[in-house]
Amino acid sequence: MSGTRRQAPNDPGRKDRILDATLEVVARDGVHGTTHRRIAAAAEVPLGSMTYYFDGMSDLLAQAFARLADTMSLQYRRMLEDAADTAEAETAVVDLICGQAYATHRELTLIFEMYAYANHHPEVRSTMHTWLLRSRESLGLHFPEHVCRALDALVEGWPMHRSFDDAPLDRDLVAATVHAVVTGLGGAAPAGRA
Amino acid sequence: MSGTRRQAPNDPGRKDRILDATLEVVARDGVHGTTHRRIAAAAEVPLGSMTYYFDGMSDLLAQAFARLADTMSLQYRRMLEDAADTAEAETAVVDLICGQAYATHRELTLIFEMYAYANHHPEVRSTMHTWLLRSRESLGLHFPEHVCRALDALVEGWPMHRSFDDAPLDRDLVAATVHAVVTGLGGAAPAGRA
DNA sequence: ACCAAGTGTGTACGCTTGTACAACCTTCGT
DNA sequence: ACGAAGGTTGTACAAGCGTACACACTTGGT
Numbered sequence: 041m042s043g044t045r046r047q048a049p050n051d052p053g054r055k056d057r058i059l060d061a062t063l064e065v066v067a068r069d070g071v072h073g074t075t076h077r078r079i080a081a082a083a084e085v086p087l088g089s090m091t092y093y094f095d096g097m098s099d100l101l102a103q104a105f106a107r108l109a110d111t112m113s114l115q116y117r118r119m120l121e122d123a124a125d126t127a128e129a130e131t132a133v134v135d136l137i138c139g140q141a142y143a144t145h146r147e148l149t150l151i152f153e154m155y156a157y158a159n160h161h162p163e164v165r166s167t168m169h170t171w172l173l174r175s176r177e178s179l180g181l182h183f184p185e186h187v188c189r190a191l192d193a194l195v196e197g198w199p200m201h202r203s204f205d206d207a208p209l210d211r212d213l214v215a216a217t218v219h220a221v222v223t224g225l226g227g228a229a230p231a232g233r234a
Numbered sequence: 235m236s237g238t239r240r241q242a243p244n245d246p247g248r249k250d251r252i253l254d255a256t257l258e259v260v261a262r263d264g265v266h267g268t269t270h271r272r273i274a275a276a277a278e279v280p281l282g283s284m285t286y287y288f289d290g291m292s293d294l295l296a297q298a299f300a301r302l303a304d305t306m307s308l309q310y311r312r313m314l315e316d317a318a319d320t321a322e323a324e325t326a327v328v329d330l331i332c333g334q335a336y337a338t339h340r341e342l343t344l345i346f347e348m349y350a351y352a353n354h355h356p357e358v359r360s361t362m363h364t365w366l367l368r369s370r371e372s373l374g375l376h377f378p379e380h381v382c383r384a385l386d387a388l389v390e391g392w393p394m395h396r397s398f399d400d401a402p403l404d405r406d407l408v409a410a411t412v413h414a415v416v417t418g419l420g421g422a423a424p425a426g427r428a
Numbered sequence: 429a430c431c432a433a434g435t436g437t438g439t440a441c442g443c444t445t446g447t448a449c450a451a452c453c454t455t456c457g458t
Numbered sequence: 459a460c461g462a463a464g465g466t467t468g469t470a471c472a473a474g475c476g477t478a479c480a481c482a483c484t485t486g487g488t
Binding site for chain 1: 263264265266267343346347349350351352353354359362363366380383384386387388389390391392394395397398399400404407410411413414415417418419
C-alpha cells in the first residue's frame with residue numbers, strides 16, 4: 041500500500057540551485073556566453089545533473105527566466121499592495137522606476153537578456169506576456185486601466201535609460217512625470233475609446 | 235606620384251553587405267544563434283571573408299550594432315526635424331512610439347539584442363550611450379531638457395510593451411500621455427533642480 | 429604583355445559545446 | 459541486513475564553432 045514513490049531525491053532543492061546559478065551565469069556572461077558547463081560550475085554540481093534535471097538548454101533557460109519573472113512580479117505587486125492611497129501608489133511607482141529596491145543593475149541585465157531571448161522562444165515569450173499582465177494588474181489596484189498602461193511603459197523604459205546613462209536618475213523629475221501622467225490622463229479614458 | 239593605394243578593392247561594398255547580413259541573422263536567430271557561417275551564407279560570401287574584413291566575432295557585432303544605432307538615430311532625428319512646432323513635435327513622438335515608420339518589429343528585436351549584448355561589451359555599451367544622447371538631442375529641438383528625458387523613456391518603454399502585447403497600441407492613449415507629460419511638466423524644471 | 433602587390437578564398441585544425449548513457453550510489457520496504 | 463528501484467554522475471562522442479593561413483585571383487603601373 042505504499043505510494044508509487046520508492047525513493048526521495050538525494051539532494052532536494054538542487055534543481056532550484058541550478059536555476060539560481062543559471063541566472064547568475066546569464067547575468068555575468070549573457071545568454072550567448074551561457075553553457076551547461078559554466079552553470080554546473082557555478083552551482084557546484086556535476087555536468088551530468090544538467091541533463092538529468094532539465095531537458096536541454098532551452099528548457100533550462102525557460103525555467104530560469106520563469107523564475108525571474110515570478111520574483112520580479114511579486115516584488116512589483118508587493119510594492120503596490122503596500123500603498124494605502126493613490127498618493128502612496130504614485131510614490132511606489134517612482135520607487136519602482138528609480139530602482140532603490142526593485143530593479144537592481146543585475147536584475148536589469150537579466151531582464152534585457154530575457155527580452156532578447158523571448159523574441160526567439162515562444163515559451164519564454166508567453167512568460168513575458170504573463171508578466172506584463174501581472175504588472176498591469178498590480179498597477180490596477182490604484183489606477184484606472186489606461187493610466188496603468190502609460191505608467192507601466194514608464195516603469196519599463198526609464199530604468200533602461202538608467203542602465204546606459206552615467207548621470208543618476210533625477211527622482212524629482214520622475215515624480216513629476218508620474219504625477220503628470222496620473223492627473224493628466226484623468227479618470228476617464230481618452231477620446232476614441234469605449 | 236601615384237598614391238599609396240596600389241589596388242582598389244575587388245568588391246567594394248562587400249563589407250556593408252556583410253554588416254547587413256549580420257543584422258539579418260541576429261534578427262532571425264538572436265545573438266546566441268549567430269555564427270560566422272550563417273552570416274556568410276546570408277551575405278552570400280565565402281567564409282574566409284569573415285576574418286578578412288573583421289577582426290573576430292565581437293568586432294563584427296560591434297560594427298553591425300553601430301550601423302543599427304546610426305540608422306535608428308537618423309530616423310529619429312528626421313522625424314523631429316520635420317516637425318514645425320510643438321504640436322507637430324508631439325505628433326512625431328506619438329508616431330515614434332506607435333511605430334508606423336520608426337521601430338518595426340524587426341528593428342525592435344534588434345534593439346533588444348543590442349541592449350542585451352551591450353551589457354557585456356563596453357564598446358557596444360558606449361555606442362548605446364551615444365545613441366541615447368542623440369535621441370535626447372533630437373527631442374531637444376522642441377522640448378526642454380527635463381521633458382526630453384521623460385519623453386524618451388516613453389519612446390523606449392512603450393514599444394517594448396507593444397512587442398509583447400497582443401492588443402495593438404491605443405494611439406489616442408499614447409497621444410494623451412505624451413500631451414500630459416509635455417504640459418504637465420511645464421516649462422520649468424521640477425523642484426529640487428537648478 | 430607582364431609583374432609586383434594587394435584582394436579574396438577554400439580548407440583544415442584545435443577546441444568547446446550539447447547530449448547521451450552505462451555504471452555507481454543512496455535510500456526504503458521488508 | 460539486504461535487495462531492488464530509482465536518483466546521480468563521469469565520461470565519451472559527434473557536431474559545430476572560431477580562426478588561421480597557404481594559395482589563387484585581380485588589378486594598375488609600366
